[in-house]
Amino acid sequence: MNTEETVTSRRALLAGVGAVGAVTVLAACGSDDSGGSGTGGTNADPTEPAEEPGDDTGGGGEVIGKVGDVPVGGGALFPATEMVVTQPTEGQFHGFRAVCTHQGCPIASVDGGTINCSCHGSKFSLDSGEPRNGPATRPLTSREVTVKGDEIVLA
Template sequence: MNREETVTSRRSLLAGVGAVGAVTVLAACGSDDPAGSGSATGQNPDPTEEPADGGNEPGGGGEVIGKVSDVPVGGGAIFAASEMVVTQPTEGQFHGFRGVCTHQGCPIASVAGGTINCSCHGSKFALDSGEPRNGPATRPLAAREVTVKGDDIVLA
């Protein structure tokens, strides 16, 4: 093989690798799946499912998530340490959700304006059901059962 053939082969290889990389990046931006497999970050690959370890990570059953006083009526609160969002659409009615957007796995950023909000791509979810109210997310937030024990909100 002469030098010119070697250079051409290297150029072709590099151009092909660049094209594959560009296609991969573009494909990831248009999906409802979380970015990547989650293995490098320890995140659950499907943000709509419970952790595969049965809840042995933060947010496991029986854990006190926060105080009732932390969750305003008609709104909600984010409990990042437990990867949870707890809402109270009407007085005394509490709902728990996994605090990860179902579009691409971004953490939920706020509960405001009557919805649960992801700041990454603008998805908004209903306070009472976690159903998407504004895309790009098309799947609801994963429900997590919570109960009230005294002044505490507890993951059931």
């Protein structure tokens, strides 16, 4: 074997090893979820957390809390179910996932007529979950709730 053939063989070997290494690294960076992009399979803003599938339907029939816990013109947090329930007007209840759509911080309070995130100051509407003050640009994830007797339950 002459020197030129040896150099070519070494180059081919190194190129092959490099290609296998690159494929391995890229595979390790991938995601095993069906969305593939890590953002829930959408072209969402990468600075905002992806929403989990099924968040809009909830667990069906799960008791969130008592009607008396949710003041008219305000709301209440239910950390055990990661929910915030509001009652903008008497008898009108709205449920939302208690996670800010800006960077995934937990909702901190419901006061001053808004649902509030303490991480970066986002505020959301009691009746729609729409952002009233940024930096959040997307509404809170709505979760349908109903009243059964004196209990608020996921629909």
